[in-house]
Amino acid sequence: MKIVQAIKKGDEPFVFQNSNQLKEPLVLVFGNRYMLESEHIFNEVRALFPEGHIVFGTTSGEIIDDKVLEGTVVLTAIEFEKSKILVKRCNVKDYQHDDKKMGTKLAAQFPKEHLKHLFVISEGSSVNGSALIEGIEHLNNNGCGLSGGLCGDDDRFEKTLASYNESPKEGEIVAIGFYGDTLEISSANYGGWTTFGPERIITKSQGNILYELDGKPALDLYKTYLGEKAKELPKSALLYPLSVKTTENSEPLVRTILNIDEVENTMTLAGDIPEGARVQLMMSSVDDIANGAFHAAELAMENRKSSPELALLISCIGRKLVMDQRTEEEIEEVKAVIGDNTVISGFYSYGEMAPFSGQDSCKLHNQTMTLTLFSE
Structure with missing residues (x-):
């Protein structure tokens, strides 16, 4: 697995944290809604990764390494060397807000053979996350994992945007399917409230x-x-x-x-x-939330055979509001568990998707830290 990361602030170009030549990477772009509304943002990322599978999602705060940023765009591009990905999308307006049916139709686009995990980045303004998950899992009979989150819009609650290989727009749900026998993917969540x-x-x-x-x-x-x-x-x-x-x-x-x-x-x-x-x-406190993040990381690491190379973190905007100036402490708690060699990316959300510890079926959560850990 090869990974590069970059940060964009204001009208400045992306500043890369490291460099690597990637072939047909998955490019996750999490950012401030106003910045992702720019008519130039898709073309800017496409110019950096002409062969990339580009997935956008708006946030209530951006996570990169052990930092929590605001008003930025963070980019994480991943080349899977032994595995394959498949990305599909749908939009709530095409299903008259029948979110269960939408989830079923979305999941049906993924061949089941060798499918290890679905990671979902969903619009967060109007979707019923529980119904969406129920629909996705309706056809899931091969033990495929499911995790992800609802996009955010800081604490404005005006609108959220997402997209796959096009400019971010309202109502989009994007699902990424991960295929490969060598993949090890684990996910977990915990609150602290x-x-x-x-x-x-x-x-x-x-x-x-x-x-x-x-x-x-x-x-x-x-x-x-x-x-x-x-x-x-x-x-x-x-x-x-x-x-x-x-x-x-x-x-x-x-x-x-x-x-x-x-x-x-x-x-x-x-x-x-x-x-x-x-x-x-x-209700919760700063210490309770930090401890909850630590415990979430412990649960995600349980029974893993290999160290994670990539961690996608989705935490709730409510946790960020409680933590305020100390928000990064919960990311630091996660990093203390998963190790310094794991690349971290993610965002603050309006909802998190992950199973309860020891269970297979996914649930929609709020106010949790949710981790999805990857290695090849």
Whole structure:
């Protein structure tokens, strides 16, 4: 595996951290939404990698090595020497927001033989990540792994962009299939958030839209907990996500509120919140989040036969807001576990995709650090 990385700031050209001649590389370009809206960005990257498979995604912060950047574009180009990749795309507008069907159609484009892993970079503004994952896994009967994340837009929640081999645009979902018998790919996630306050029952919801808790308007109830911070919604919701437990014995899922509807008095979350589920508010501290990142890295490294050459990190914008000036500490915790020889790239997101520890099926998470580790 050969890897080169570069950083672009403002109108300056990309500055490469290292150099290498790559053949038909996978080129991951994660960056600030305003910069990826530039009409020149695709041609600029294409000129650097004429044979590259170029995948774009907007972020709420860019990760490269042990650094967290803002208002930049980070580029990581990877040549797999013993393996193959296949990249496919789709757009939410072509499926009338039937995200499960969209996921099924997307996954069906990948031949199953020798497919080791799918890594998904999805638009993050309107997609129901739970339904998308359910659709992708609907045809998954060969034990293929699945991980990835939802694109971000800092804490603006205006729009997110992604693309494959074209200029970034709204509504895109890009999936990268990794093929090869020598590939070793592992993924894991962990949060570090704790519940507080009373447990409430979801009495009315539809998909990822929450209407009522304990028979009362959910948004009104949530605002009473936030107090003065309610004026800053939906941004302030990132500091107080919901723990959602669908059954007595299920692992609780963390759900971030992506948007609110003052007219309908509802909240739109990043993934499904079924009626009958029990929810509680959550909060965290800097130390809890850093420790959570360390534990996520430990889980991703469990039972690996070889050291990872590449680590793709997707962490939640909510974690970044809590960490503030200390955000890089969670990346440093990850690096302490996976080692200095692993190339690190990634971004801060509106949602993370990975299985729970010890499980095969993927889930949509919020407020977690998610790692996908690669070696050939």
